[in-house]
Amino acid sequence: MARAFILVLDSFGIGSAPDAGKYGDKGANTLLHIAEFCAAGRADNKRRRGALSVPNLCRLGLNEALAAACGRRLPAAAGEKAQKLIGAYAVGQEISAGKDTPSGHWEMMGLPVPKAWGSFPPPRPGDPAFDKGSYFPRALLEKIYQKGGISGSLGNCAASGTEIIARLGAEHVAGGKPIFYTSGDSVFQVAAHEDIFGLARLYDLCTLIRQEMDFYNVGRVIARPFAGTAEQGFKRTNNRRDWTMPPAEPTLFDYVKKQGGTTIAIGKIADIFAHQAIDKVIKAYGTADLFAATVQQIKAAPDNSLTMTNFVDFDQNFGHRRDIAGYAAELELFDRLLPQIFPLLRPEDLLVITADHGCDPTWSGNDHTREYVPQLFHSAAIAPVNCGKHLGFADMGQTVAAWLGVGPLRHGISYLDIMLGKSPAM
Missing domain, CATH: 3.40.720.10 (Alkaline Phosphatase, subunit A)
Incomplete structure (x- = not known):
């Protein structure tokens, strides 16, 4: 057969x-x-x-x-x-x-x-719906912070996944705020240290973000866990997950x-x-x-x-x-x-x-x-x-x-x- x-x-x-x-x-x-x-x-x-x-x-x-x-x-x-x-x-x-x-x-x-999926293009300068430099609408971020029980986020921009954890990993570890970023694709990506922030907590956060993405017609939310230290360097692990x-x-x-x-x-x-x-x-x-x-x-x-x-x-x-x-x-x-x-x-x-x-x-x-x-x-x-x-x-x-x-x-x-x-x- x-x-x-x-x-x-x-x-x-x-x-x-x-x-x-x-x-x-x-x-x-x-x-x-x-x-x-x-x-x-x-x-x-x-x-x-x-x-x-x-x-x-x-x-x-x-x-x-x-x-x-x-x-x-x-x-x-x-x-x-x-x-x-x-x-x-x-x-x-x-x-x-x-x-x-x-x-x-x-x-x-x-x-x-x-029909093209939605994406997060660079914000127009002075747009009141966005914080300065943020690719994500302020209303969306505030909803995520409230539902996810977090005080804020880092990044909020378009970036390479390896570059952004190298740049913001130490600040994330010190303050506990997850790193949010996007790209030219229809994605909302979340990077967090899988030991310090917690892998289960990262997955839970991505699950609730997925619920918000239907409004924006965004195709995927991607969990990007990483490990390591600022001294030895941060490296993404194999525990990536996609919510499509x-x-x-x-x-x-x-x-x-x-x-x-x-x-x-x-x-x-x-x-x-x-x-x-x-x-x-x-x-x-x-x-x-x-x-x-x-x-x-x-x-x-x-x-x-x-x-x-x-x-x-x-x-x-x-x-x-x-x-x-x-x-x-x-x-x-x-x-x-x-x-x-x-x-x-x-x-x-x-x-x-x-x-x-x-x-x-x-x-x-x-x-x-x-x-x-x-x-x-x-x-x-x-x-x-x-x-x-x-x-x-x-x-x-x-x-x-x-x-x-x-x-x-x-x-x-x-x-x-x-x-x-x-x-x-x-």
Whole structure:
């Protein structure tokens, strides 16, 4: 019986989308720019050196997907060990408004987000609704202080998560006020020392903030616990949690459950979908551990199951931090691990590798970038064909739904017939 495994390389874009100019991202290309920096020797560090090497992803069609997206191919060394293709490939263009993580994930699972979520832009100078320098309305902050039993907050601005705890961590520890911050995404983030402020208290505070976010149509509240001291430095821990607005319509997870199948979420997938229609939640941290958890589910997941893993470190640790060498090293780690999966797949299994948006580490700022994403498919039953360029990530979800026999979804067009040789390749 059929099973499907979707591996999301968070932020792995392959070229600026046609509407990238609206977001200030025209010319962004996460994969190509990383490869070019590596080829020029500008992405060498203790973890890696030389040209980018991702031959296994190239065997699945990554290079072809890149060429279809932007008309460029990777420098030769990236796929030097690649032989014939063993996967079908397509290019996805997001139609959801914005370039946030939930909108990308929801769209690929059959639910585009046509209206942009709310965000917290810089306040207009002199606006009486805001305190000086605050990105959050005074009325919102006062409500949070009252309900949360806190005397105030630090930050209240747009910031990098690592930068703001380095800057305000000591003041937070001394005075007990949590650190509030946002970004270009639809997020309200709360950083607090998990031992001194308390992890349970941080989660409770984020829960009540989530209740206030519906008014502002904000997609996520994120708890960012950290540990350490001012003397030795502060470091974020693995106890991050996201409180996401629930999907307004059914996603592929709902369709699988409705047909009696099993849904498995690894990493932060369950949080992204507000735990809606998820049977089994598996927490893992770091690319190697997330991959190991995925391998375990390929061995153990039952028939009629859908497993989805988010590999967050590409985005969280390297894209947003504009760490080109780190992103390259993580791609090479994932590529080295990938061959573990192939011999474990049953003839009725479908493997999908994709992304939710871009986050070009060579780009200015530290926000996501509006890009095409690769959609790579592998199964013993499908041909290594070009499935084309598609408007909407939901076509991928519709294809997986057809594979599992649980569709059709409300959005998207399946290209399963192309992969099965029943329709001509694109």
